[in-house]
Structure formats: C-alpha cells, structure tokens
Amino acid sequence: MHTNPSLEESRHHPALPSLLAAYHLATEAEKGRPVAGPDELPERYRAEVADPAGAFAGDTVLVAGPAGCVVLTAGGELKRLWVAPEARGRGLASALVTEALRRAEERGLGSVRLSVWRWRADALALYRRLGFRSAQPWDAREGLLFLEWRPGTAEVRRLTPGEVRERAADGFAALLVDAVDDGASIGFLAPLEPAEAAAWWTEAAGVREVWAALDPRGRVLGAVTLARDGKANGRHRGEIARLVVHREARGQGIARRLLAAAEAHAAATGLTLLVLDTQTDSPAERLYRATGWTPAGTIPDFAADPSGTLRPTTLYYKRLAR
Known part of the structure; x- marks a missing residue:
C-alpha cells in the first residue's frame, strides 16, 4: 500500500542517502560515465551520500518520505532535485520545488538559481512552469543550462x-x-x-x-x-x-x-x-x-x-x- 509522503525539512532523514545516491548514479549514467554503485562516485558526491548532514550543513533539505528530495543552499541555489522513478508523474517534484521557493521567500532571498542538464526536459519544463528564467552561466561544464527565479511583486x-x-x-x-x-x-x-x-x-x-x-x-x-x-x-x-x-x-x-x-x-x-x-x-x-x-x-x-x-x-x- 502506498501512502502520500509529507514534506519535511531534515538533513538526517534515513531515506536521504539512498535518494542522493540514486540522483548521482543517474546523473553519471546520463553523462556517459556510469558507475556500478555509490562507492564509485566522484569523491564529492560520495561525501554527500555518506554524510548528507555534513555536506549540506546550513542548507535547507526537504525530503518527501522515501520518494524524493531537494536542497536549497544557504546561498540560494536549488540542487539535488530527485524523485524516485516509481513516484513520478504525481506532482511530487512540483511540490518539493514550490515548498523550497516558499521558504526562500520567507528567508528574504532575492532570487533562487539552479543549473540543469539540458537533456532533462521534464525538469526544465517544471522549472519554466514555476517561473524560472534563463540566467548567466556560473559553471563552465558543457551541457548545463542556468536558470533563476525571483519572487513576484505579489x-x-x-x-x-x-x-x-x-x-x-x-x-x-x-x-x-x-x-x-x-x-x-x-x-x-x-x-x-x-x-x-x-x-x-x-x-x-x-x-x-x-x-x-x-x-x-x-x-x-x-x-x-x-x-x-x-x-x-x-x-x-x-x-x-x-x-x-x-x-x-x-x-x-x-x-x-x-x-x-x-x-x-x-x-x-x-x-x-x-x-x-x-x-x-x-x-x-x-x-x-x-x-x-x-x-x-x-x-x-x-x-x-x-x-x-x-x-x-x-x-x-x-x-x-x-
């Protein structure tokens, strides 16, 4: 029986390491560098999987049960949006990002930025739908698109x-x-x-x-x-x-x-x-x-x-x- 996971802020959630591992494994495969498991990920990604609380200290980490997560950094960058394949198509990614943006507004952030791989069409469409617009690049890696969201006057x-x-x-x-x-x-x-x-x-x-x-x-x-x-x-x-x-x-x-x-x-x-x-x-x-x-x-x-x-x-x- 499936239940609808509540969104909660937690850098210590027990599902977070596996969610981050799935995100990074999928990303490496999409980049043409598939690895067999989390232990073979690049060091900085292994560190996130091994110790999310330390890797994202000071950041806002939202988790939806075992199904999805997203990180809003203290500096206003949205990253690590991931929804398990079996939970997709039900609005969970939208719920995670919307809640992150709500918290950004509460904190008085003037903008939220993100980078997304150009082949992630569904994620890109979601960000556009929620009001993100093209922004100047801040990372030289090929294949990345850069977006920024600013709170409206309302x-x-x-x-x-x-x-x-x-x-x-x-x-x-x-x-x-x-x-x-x-x-x-x-x-x-x-x-x-x-x-x-x-x-x-x-x-x-x-x-x-x-x-x-x-x-x-x-x-x-x-x-x-x-x-x-x-x-x-x-x-x-x-x-x-x-x-x-x-x-x-x-x-x-x-x-x-x-x-x-x-x-x-x-x-x-x-x-x-x-x-x-x-x-x-x-x-x-x-x-x-x-x-x-x-x-x-x-x-x-x-x-x-x-x-x-x-x-x-x-x-x-x-x-x-x-």
Missing part, C-alpha cells in the same frame, strides 16, 4: 479563516465581482452584488482553505480555494475551486503560483487526488492542461455563464505524490 500565501473574513467585504468580494464582470463562469450570474460575493467568502472561510496573492500594500490580486472531502471513503481527495486573478494583475504568472501553492500543500498534508471543473475552452482550461491536469470528460449544458447561457463544463483530476 506574495502568495495561505490565509487563516480570520484573515479571509477580514478581507471578505473588501478585497475578496471585489475579486469575484471583477471575475464575473469579465465573463468567468464561477457559480454566479451577472451582475454580482458585492454583498453576495462577500457572503460567499465569509462562508468559505470556515470550510475551505484559501490562498491569496497580495500586493505589497496587502491588496488581494488573486485567490484559490481547496475543499477537502469529509466522507470516510474520500478523505484522500480535495477539490480546487475559485481560482481567480483580477484583470489588473493578469499576465504575471499569479494563477500558476496560486495553483502550485495549493497543490503543494495538498500533497504535503496527505491528499493524493485533486479534482476540479471549469468551463470548456476557457482560459482556465488551458492553464490546467499546461500544469499537468488530466481531463476526465465534458458535460454539455452543465452550468450557466454570467449572462445565463448554458455552457459545457470539463472535469479534471490530478494525482499527487503518494
């Missing part, structure tokens, strides 16, 4: 129920009104009254987990919610809903960051499956497809858009690390 974080209620009548209500005015099919008809929008957020604060994108003045630029299934046979899954970004703040990657934060938290807290629904052929649908969600089917005339016209809805799911 802070993405999970709010307490009290914080959601405090902002319900102001920022959150305006967010829903703006989305409905723009034609988003998110459960309301136009025109949406601010009081109705505020009431929805007030109620949601007690039953949903809420992430918000806040500008430096604390203004709400975007939000997403996660509802956990309370049934005895459904406690492994959750629903993503109300992913919205104000029109003034679009084009900055905020929707991706909100979604990634919710997915990472869901994986870290034991969920193995997420579901959602969205209007077919909407911009939101393109985002979900681009971030690894799988369409399960389309239902015609499922919901009315803000003008009252019935539209088809596509159901999506995403399996998380387990």
Whole structure:
C-alpha cells in the first residue's frame, strides 16, 4: 500500500542517502560515465551520500518520505532535485520545488538559481512552469543550462479563516465581482452584488482553505480555494475551486503560483487526488492542461455563464505524490 509522503525539512532523514545516491548514479549514467554503485562516485558526491548532514550543513533539505528530495543552499541555489522513478508523474517534484521557493521567500532571498542538464526536459519544463528564467552561466561544464527565479511583486500565501473574513467585504468580494464582470463562469450570474460575493467568502472561510496573492500594500490580486472531502471513503481527495486573478494583475504568472501553492500543500498534508471543473475552452482550461491536469470528460449544458447561457463544463483530476 502506498501512502502520500509529507514534506519535511531534515538533513538526517534515513531515506536521504539512498535518494542522493540514486540522483548521482543517474546523473553519471546520463553523462556517459556510469558507475556500478555509490562507492564509485566522484569523491564529492560520495561525501554527500555518506554524510548528507555534513555536506549540506546550513542548507535547507526537504525530503518527501522515501520518494524524493531537494536542497536549497544557504546561498540560494536549488540542487539535488530527485524523485524516485516509481513516484513520478504525481506532482511530487512540483511540490518539493514550490515548498523550497516558499521558504526562500520567507528567508528574504532575492532570487533562487539552479543549473540543469539540458537533456532533462521534464525538469526544465517544471522549472519554466514555476517561473524560472534563463540566467548567466556560473559553471563552465558543457551541457548545463542556468536558470533563476525571483519572487513576484505579489506574495502568495495561505490565509487563516480570520484573515479571509477580514478581507471578505473588501478585497475578496471585489475579486469575484471583477471575475464575473469579465465573463468567468464561477457559480454566479451577472451582475454580482458585492454583498453576495462577500457572503460567499465569509462562508468559505470556515470550510475551505484559501490562498491569496497580495500586493505589497496587502491588496488581494488573486485567490484559490481547496475543499477537502469529509466522507470516510474520500478523505484522500480535495477539490480546487475559485481560482481567480483580477484583470489588473493578469499576465504575471499569479494563477500558476496560486495553483502550485495549493497543490503543494495538498500533497504535503496527505491528499493524493485533486479534482476540479471549469468551463470548456476557457482560459482556465488551458492553464490546467499546461500544469499537468488530466481531463476526465465534458458535460454539455452543465452550468450557466454570467449572462445565463448554458455552457459545457470539463472535469479534471490530478494525482499527487503518494
């Protein structure tokens, strides 16, 4: 039976030596220099496998049970991202990197950099998706690409129920009104009254987990919610809903960051499956497809858009690390 590993910070995790060994063995093989086992790795890599706590002293090491790891150095370099082959395709790498970036923001790092072998297409696509951009090289080895991530002007974080209620009548209500005015099919008809929008957020604060994108003045630029299934046979899954970004703040990657934060938290807290629904052929649908969600089917005339016209809805799911 597989269980979803929680992400934890630990340089002493018992699975860490084997995870690092697997990473280095795979890397040496990809470089055309395969070795039979950890004892034949180059000395500096053997040192990491033998004593991770010493090799990464002062660094942040995140481990997901026996399935994956990543290191964020004190100087702001992301390295040693590894997910065991049998655990891939479930969002664990994204969860590890997103959590590392969250901690980088908490520490006030102005940027996070990394190098990736150009043949690691999946890893490169993940980094691009999470906001990394090309950077100037700092290593002369052939075959490496260099990327850098900088925090956006918007802070993405999970709010307490009290914080959601405090902002319900102001920022959150305006967010829903703006989305409905723009034609988003998110459960309301136009025109949406601010009081109705505020009431929805007030109620949601007690039953949903809420992430918000806040500008430096604390203004709400975007939000997403996660509802956990309370049934005895459904406690492994959750629903993503109300992913919205104000029109003034679009084009900055905020929707991706909100979604990634919710997915990472869901994986870290034991969920193995997420579901959602969205209007077919909407911009939101393109985002979900681009971030690894799988369409399960389309239902015609499922919901009315803000003008009252019935539209088809596509159901999506995403399996998380387990």
